C-alpha cells in the first residue's frame with residue numbers, strides 16, 4: 001500500500017526541482033555538500049522576522065519539534081478572528097505547512113509567503129500554491145495568496161520603513177490554477193518514494209534542474225562517475241545550457257570535446273592547454289600596452305564588501321555592496337620600496353562607508369595609477385559612495401579616472417597558462433604565475449580565503465568576544481593584504497616579461 005510521505009513546503013519545492021533530492025536526503029544525507037551561504041540563510045531569517053510586523057500586531061506560533069503542538073495552537077488562535085498569525089501551521093494528509101503571515105478575517109483567510117529575494121521566482125509560486133492547497137483541502141476559505149519580497153529600489157532613511165521595504169504581489173489566480181498540478185505532484189512523490197526503497201536507488205540524470213532554482217547539494221554525488229576534467233569544468237563563461245547540450249551528446253571528457261567546432265575558441269583553448277600540457281601563452285605587446293598605461297605612484301587596491309537584505313545604514317538599498325575594508329599597496333616611484341595601508345571598519349560604526357571613503361582619499365592623495373582587479377567592481381562602489389555623500393563625489397570620480405584593470409589581459413587571454421583552468425580570477429592567476437610559493441597561497445591563510453568568506457567573517461563579528469573578534473579581524477586583514485600583494489606580484493611578473501623596461 002502506498003504510504004503518504006511527510007511533506008513540508010520546502011520538501012515539496014525540492015521535489016518540484018528534482019524528486020531524487022528527497023530520496024537522497026532520506027537515504028544518503030551524508031553526501032550533501034552545503035551550497036547556501038550562511039549569510040544568505042541569515043538574510044532569509046532576518047527578512048522573515050521583520051516581515052512579520054508588516055500588517056501590525058500579530059501572534060506567532062513558536063516552532064516545536066512536535067508539529068502537532070503548532071497545529072493545535074494554530075487552531076486555537078484561528079478562533080480569535082480577526083487577527084494576524086505568523087507561522088500558522090496546518091497538516092492535510094501528511095502535507096504540512098507553516099504560513100509566514102496569515103490574515104485571519106471574519107470569513108476569509110489571506111496567505112502571505114515572505115521571500116528575501118528581490119524578484120519572484122517560479123518556485124515561489126509553487127511554494128505559495130502548495131500552502132493554498134493544504135489550507136483549502138482543510139476547508140479554510142482562502143481568498144487571497146500573495147508573495148512578499150524585497151523592493152530593491154528602497155533607499156533607507158533614518159528609520160527603516162517596512163511598508164516600503166517590501167513589495168507584495170497577489171498571485172491568487174496562479175495558486176488556483178496550480179491546484180490540480182499540486183495534487184498530481186504529491187501523488188507522484190508518494191508513488192516515487194514507495195517504489196524506491198533504500199536499496200532501490202532511483203536513476204536520475206543530471207540536467208539544468210541541478211542548479212535551477214537552487215544549487216543542488218548532491219551535485220558532487222550525482223556526477224561522481226564522470227571523467228575528470230569534464231565539460232562542467234570549462235570556465236570562462238560557458239553557458240550551462242551549452243554544457244548540458246554537449247553532455248547529452250555524450251561529449252563529456254576533454255578528449256571528447258577537443259575537436260568540437262561548436263565550442264568557442266576560448267573553451268577549446270582551455271581544453272587544448274590541459275590535454276596537451278601546453279606552455280604558457282604570453283602576448284608581450286599586450287602586456288607592454290597595459291604597463292604603458294601606468295603612472296607613479298602606483299596604488300594597488302582591493303575592496304571587501306558585504307550585502308544584507310535589510311539596509312541598516314541610512315542612504316543604502318537592500319543588497320547594496322557595502323565596502324567595509326580595503327588593502328592598499330603603494331609604490332611611490334621607480335625603485336621605491338612597497339608600502340602598505342589598510343582600512344577595516346569597526347563593527348559598531350554606523351558610518352563606516354564614509355570612513356572607508358575618507359581613509360582611502362587620504363591614502364591616495366596623488367593622481368598616479370590605481371590598479372584594481374575587475375573594473376566592474378571598485379568603480380561601481382565609488383559611484384555609490386559619491387551618490388551617498390555628494391561632498392565626496394569629486395574625489396571618488398578622481399579615483400575612478402585613474403583606475404587600471406589588471407584583470408583585462410587575463411580575461412582576454414593575452415596571458416594564459418594551463419594552470420589557470422580557464423579562469424581569470426586572481427585566485428587562479430596568482431598560483432599559475434607563482435607556483436609553489438607558500439607566501440602567495442590562499443590556502444595557507446588562517447581564517448578567510450575568498451571574498452565570500454570575508455563578508456561572512458565581517459558579519460560574524462557582532463556578538464563575538466574580544467579575542468574572537470581580534471582573530472577574525474586579523475584573518476580579514478591578511479586575506480585582503482594578499483589580494484593586493486598579488487597584484488603587486490602580477491605587476492612584477494609583467495615587468496619581467498617586458499624585460500624590466502617599465503615606465
Ligand code: SF4
Nearest residue numbers: 018210216218219222
Ligand atoms: S544533482 Fe541533479 S539529479 Fe542529482 S539530486 Fe540534485 S537535482 Fe537531482
